[in-house]
Amino acid sequence: MKKFNSVFRRFLVSYIVILIIPSIAGFLSYHTSISVTEKLSIENSVMQLQKSKELLERRMAEVEGFTRQLAINPDINVLMNEKSSGEQTNVYGIWRILRSVLTFGQTNDFLQQFYIYLGNYNVILTPGSAYVRPEHFYESFRYEDQSLAEWRQTILGQTHRSEIMPLRQYNNRGTITSVVTYMQSLPLDSFSGSSPAIVVVTIDEKTITNLLTGITDKYGGWTQISDAGGRTIASLGTGVPDMQALAKDASFDADKTSQFYKDDLVITIHSNTNGWVYRSGIPRHALLEYANQIKFITWTITGIAIAVGLFVGLMLAYRNSMPIHKLVSVVKEQFGKDDTTERNEYDFLHGNIAEMIRSSNQLESELRRQLPLIRDAFLKRLLSGELQTREEIFAAASQANTGIYGHSGFVCILQVQGYTGMDSVEVLNELHAARLLLKQALLDIAGFTLTTDWGSDRIVIVFASKEAETGNTIGRDEIASLLDQLSKHAFAEYRITFIAALGEAFASETEVSVSYEQAKQTMDQALHADRKGIVWFEETRLESATYYYPLEMELRLIGTIRAGETEETSRIVRTVMSLNTEQRELSVEMWQQLAGELKGTLLKLLDQKSFMESGMFEQLKDRIIALHATDKRSFQAEIEEITGVMCSIVVSRKNDGHTRIIEAIKTYISGHFSDSDLTLYRVAEAVERPEKYISQLFKEVTGSNLSDYLEQVRMENAIALLRENRYTVDEISSRVGYNSSHSFRRAFKRVTGVSPSSYRQTVEG
Known part of the structure; x- marks a missing residue:
């Protein structure tokens, strides 16, 4: 333990100092926490009670606004001013009122229960119901302490101006509850006697107390609302004191916002709107709960920390030194350096870590050097048709940090002449040098290097641009001019000659491999015919005993139909037809086999669930089976039409799902x-x-x-x-x-x- 004594002593002293500082701070914080907690609790309680008051007053204002809306309702005014003629009742007018008041309770839970009494018809209207006799309404909705005659006299028979009846027991279809009643006569300028109509809103006590749960949920205790006369509007919680006795107690100041009364902190707020008094009582033990927790936690943590401080210091000193010793041992083992007597462990680690950083930088430099090889591999995969969909091409291009710099263009193959049949080391070296010189010259002339080596004597070049250049003579002329400059420069400077073979223009990244295959065929034809200079694909016509419909082209066609890409699908179909009708001389049997292959591709697609459930499965199946390959143009048109229908089915299914989601979004936004x-x-x-x-x-x-x-x-x-x-x-x-x-x-x-x-x-x- 001698090697740890110094470390242990330094750590122990600092650890004890660190322990003493928070212990003193905790002791002081305990004494200040009581007053701070009390002050914050009062402020929070007053704020919470004030928010409850404002919310309740806003709801009551909405109730009053509801009665004012009814006062200007033309349908109610018509019914109030009509004279009842015996048993006849304006049923249509009553129905219009019921429909207009049906939705008020959905926006304010204070308006869940209300009724409108029309004196001239002696009818009571509620949301969704009409009682042609008030006694029928009284059977289901009545005050427990009020008879039918008293109800008629005090509620229906008097004029009310924003009158609020305090808390009373109420029978709601057999369920006993307590309600506060708001009453307003119509029209609003009714002053005495009976009025044409009365709006009565019964507000359940639970609905009011739901607005007061903030304080009681946090601290417990009680909350109570009373009107200006001291009558209870609503109360919540346990231990609510007698408000009349509280008002008579000389030790209680009714106008003071916060004060301790017995074992409770009483918060009082007066409403300037309607004279209501809001009071809330917080138990003293709940108020000081956080302060007591601080006291307990402070002394407990301080005692435990001091008791185990020495032990923890020893363990931490050992623990902190062990990783350094292990790291030194590993470095010695890996680098074979055992002699560290002349320097300490930190110097030893510093030197070896610096060596590892240098090695890492060398590795990073090597990876950068390999990046051209990765890009070359991407271009080779693209030319060979290994990348089938555009998504796959874009992903591979991103991984290689490259691209083809456009969506359309031509693929060109350059073959160095003069080395046919020679494969010695000297010849291969010369060909390697020739390829490098040609690529550098192309970079100097054209300003790009989208090239790759293909064999010992061939270079593949991809000419691409942003816009499609199919049939565009300017693009062809530019390429011909560039290749002509390259040919003259290579011969003048290095005595290198080459043949250039170009495929047809590709209109999409997925057709690069097709253009490359055409360039290869063109090169074979040019070598066979001993052609020189630049040779274009359309200048040669293949006589073939077999059709051209490789697997990758079939997979590309299936993928575009599944994605619903109509234009891309038609382009692939036209490419297949062009390659087998315009560029090849197929026998009748080969043409029939190609047509059968295309029909088989479409039939395989029809087996998918999306087409079988579309309602057009049998029709499409019959059309595909009935296809005749006698007329190539009509066959191509029919194939394009069928694939277009299949793409439209895919798009339609996607759009239906998208439309449902958009409508759901709009509906949710309109409601929120x-x-x-x-x-x-x-x-x-x-x-x-x-x-x-x-x-x-x-x-x-x-x-x-x-x-x-x-x-x-x-x-x-x-x-x-x-x-x-x-x-x-x-x-x-x-x-x-x-x-x-x-x-x-x-x-x-x-x-x-x-x-x-x-x-x-x-x-x-």
């Missing part, structure tokens, strides 16, 4: 646009799709971003509210989902070109 917390994540969660997927899908289908659509919906609703002229701009901004009126005004002006206030003035004018 007023929520300021509405985000892309919540929309994605509602439709059960990833965020990135629905964002891209919405853009592709609708042409606009999801955020722009949400803003458009909010602006349309804001315009409707501005036309109604019932709310302020600040209220409208909240109703359409904006956190601040400033953000709303800025968005409104960006969309409409004018501010909300200016728009409202324009509408009013």
Whole structure:
């Protein structure tokens, strides 16, 4: 242990110092936590109670606003002013009112239970029901302490102006509960005697107390609301004191916001709107719970830390030194260096780690050197047709950090002349040098090096551009001019001659291999005919006993149909037909076999579920079987038409699924646009799709971003509210989902070109 004594002592001293500092801080924090916790609890409780008060007043204001809306309802006004004629009742008018009030309870749970009494018809209307006799309504909905006659006299027979009846027991279809009653006579200017109509809203006590659960859920205790006369509106929790006795107690100040009363901290808030009093009681033990926890945790942790400090210090010193010794041992073993007497372990590690960094840099440099080989391998795979789909080509190009610099062009093969039949080492070296010189000359003339070696005497060049150049003489002339310059330069400088063979133009990355095969065939024909210079594919015509329909081309055709790419599918079909009709002389038997192969490809595709469930399975199957290969042009047209129908089926199935998702997104936004917390994540969660997927899908289908659509919906609703002229701009901004009126005004002006206030003035004018 001698080698650890110094390390252990230094660690132990620092560890004890570290322990003492937080212990002292914890001791001080315990004494301050009581006052801080008490202050924060009071502030939080007052804030929570204030929020509950504001929310309750807002709900009650909505109830009052509901009665005002009924007051201006033309259907109710017609019924109130009609004179009852015996047993006849305006059934249609009553039905219109029932329909118009049906949805009010969906936006405010205070409006779940209400009824409208029409005096001239002696009828009571509720959401969804009409009682032609008040006594029928009384049988199901009544106050426990009030008879039918008393109910008729005090509720239906008097004029009420925003009158609130305190908490009373209420029988709701046999269920006993407690309710607060809001009453308003119609029209609003009714003053005395009976009024034509009365709106009565019964608010369940549980609905009110749901707004007061914030404090009781956190601390326990109780919360109580009373009106200006001291009558209880709602109460929640246990241990609610007698409010009348509380008001008479001289030790309790009714106007003080917070004070300790017995074992509770009592918070009191007065409403300036309706005179209601909101009180909440927090038990003292709950208030000081966090402070006591701090005390217990502080002393417990301090005691344990000091008790085990020495042991932990020893273990940590040993633990921290062991990795260094193990690392030194491993380095010695790997590098074979045992002599470290002249320097310590840190110097030893420093020297060997520096050596490893140098080795890593050398490896990175070697990988960069190998990158041209990787790019060359990508180009060879592309030319040989190993990469079938565009996605596969793009992935391989990204991996090789390269591409073909365009979507269309020509494939060219250069063969160095003068070395046929020679395969000695000297000849191979000369050919290698010739290939390098030609590629460098091409780089100097054309400015690109999209080339690869193919054998000892051949170079393959891919000429590609952004736009399709099929049939474009300018592109062909440019290539011919470039090859001519290359030929003259190579001969003048190095006495190198070559033959250039080019395939037909490819219009897509997937057709590069086809153009290469054509270039190979052209080169074979040129060598056979002893042609010189530049030879194009269309200048040779193949006489072949077999058709050309390789497996990779069939797989490419199947893949494009499955993806619903109509244009790409037609291009492949035209390529197959061109290669076997225009560039080859096929016998009747070979042509029939090719037609059978194409029909077999389409029949194999029909076995997939997407086509079998489309409703066109039998029709397509019959069309494919009935195909006749007598007329090549009509056969090609029919094949293209069938593949087009199959692609349209695939696209239709995709679009149906996409349309359902888009409609679900729009429906969810229309119901939740007023929520300021509405985000892309919540929309994605509602439709059960990833965020990135629905964002891209919405853009592709609708042409606009999801955020722009949400803003458009909010602006349309804001315009409707501005036309109604019932709310302020600040209220409208909240109703359409904006956190601040400033953000709303800025968005409104960006969309409409004018501010909300200016728009409202324009509408009013």
